[in-house]
Amino acid sequence: MSVGTDLLDLQELDLALARSRAELADMPEIKALARKRKAYLKLKDEALRLMGRRKDLQTELADLDQDERDCRQAVDDAQRGCVDPSDYDEVQRLELELSDLAKELDKIAFAREELTRRLAEATEQEAQAADYLERYERAIKSDAQAARDKASKLQQEIDDAERRRSALCARIPEDFLAEYERCLKSFNGLAVERLDGAVPSLCRMTLTESSLSDLSREEGITHCPYCHRMLILSEEA
Template sequence: MSEATSLLRLQEIDLSLMRLRKAADQLPQRAKVAAARAASKKVASELTKIVGQRKDVEIDLADLDERKAMLTDKVSEVQADASPGSDHRAAQDLELSLSSLAKKLEKVDFDTERLLEKLETVERAERNARGLAERLAAEEKAQTDAWREAAADITIQAKELTSERERIVATLSPELMGRYDEARKRFGGLAVETLEGNRPSACRVALQPSSFSDIRRSDSDITTCPYCRRILVVSREA
């Protein structure tokens, strides 16, 4: 097989692979996979926020527990320091100190109760989010399996074409492959055209007589279109 023929076959393979990839992406299961994945990502983001809120509440509760222990110890200290038969002034000071500590303890208990209610709400939200995340993960797996099953024939064709492509590429010169890859990127896959009469098959711009004559007199089967700059195959075999 000549380089010109190999080049044209390479382009046929690449265009077929593009069509197969597009066909796989357009399977309805593919859209369902994408939807489940997007939903999972959103839930994961929300779960991260909820976990952060739970940890903040737990830290605040730990701080309140520590403060309550400190105040309780302080009450014990005040009571222990009270001397029996103290004068009226000392008794008043003791009562004021204990009253102040009692109010602070009451405030700690109130804040603790409020945070415990908040913790219960946050933990419920976390359980719901984790449950939803598990269901979405199962849905994504189910849709992915369904997509792969639906795309099985496409995958087989793609593997066969890819193997043939590798064999063809091995026969082409690095210089020609460089030109092909560059043109393929530039023209969205349609990198090679053939000469049909005096018109290149892709751009369809008729060659000037002088250009047509020069190309026909050339020893090379592969040249460049003077108009669109695609690779132009002019061999009779092509």
Template sequence: MSQGSDLIKLQETDLELDRERKTLKDLPLIAELAKKRASYAKLKSEATRLLADRKDAQIAVDDLDEAERSCHEAITAAQERPIDASDYRAVRDLEEELSLLAKRLDKIAFDRPAALEKLEAAREREDKLAGYIKRFEASIIEDTKAAREQAAGLQASIDELTRRREHLLGRLPQETRAMYERGLARFRGLTVERIEGNVPTVCRTALQPASMDALRHAGDIAECPYCHRIIVLNAEE
């Protein structure tokens, strides 16, 4: 197999390898997963906020319960307090104290429905979001599995192309290999060309008669005098 044939196959392999790597990097499902993970982070942040809202609502209800318990204890204590019925001031103070406690109980009873409604609404929002997050997590797991399967197929292809590349590079003389690698970096993959008549297939600059004469005395490959790519003169297997 000629150097020219190996170089052409090597360039084809490198171009395909570059395409496969870009495909893997830009895999739509991976990009979609990145978006979903960003959305998931926002959902978890929202869940934390709703948890705090629900706890605040629960604290408000608990405070009302505690206030109600304290009022009932105060009423019981006041009613059990020994008072001389003939002591007008003591009786009046007791009545005022019980009246004040009754008003507090009325206020607690008035505030309770709104507090309970707020707590129930907070629970519903929290439960609804928790259900949505659970479904969202299942979706991410499925997409991750699918992305891994797609990526695994592409990675297997990349590994095979890499082995082929190493094999072809190993067949080339050191000088030719160095020339190819320099051109690969410079020309972004298109470092090897053929010649059609007196025109190279990549740079498309017609060669002068003197250059053509030099090519006729070259071996399998030569260097384009204009673009300095590798010109394959013999591509026989």
């Protein structure tokens, strides 16, 4: 195989490598994962907030239960107390005390009903959030695995291409290879073109008869008189 063909093949390989590296570095799946992880953290914070709200309501209910026990104990104590039925003031005081305790028990019952309703809502919201969070986490794990698989495949393609590149470079004479690397940097990855009749394949500037005459005296690889890339005059060279 000719040096010209090897140079053209090397350029195609380098272009493919550049595309693969760019695709790996800028995978949309990675950016999407970053957005999803950020959203996941917000969902997790919301789930923690809902759990805290549910626990607060449970604490309030527990406090109400204790208040009720204290009130009922106070009722029992008052009813067991020794009150002289003939002592009007004592009887009035007892009735007032029991009335206040009854009102307090009514307040507790009303508050418990409202707290129980709010606790049921909070518990349901917490369960829904936990279920959604679990499904979201599974989706993230699945997406992350798919992204890893894609990245691994791209990296394998890059590794294989780099091995082929090394083998190809070993066949090209050092002076041609050095010139190729120089042109590769100068022309942003498009270092080599072939002559198609009177037109170079990349710059597409039709060569004059005098230019063609000058090139006819060159060997198989020279430089384009217009763009100065490496110009393959004949892939058989």
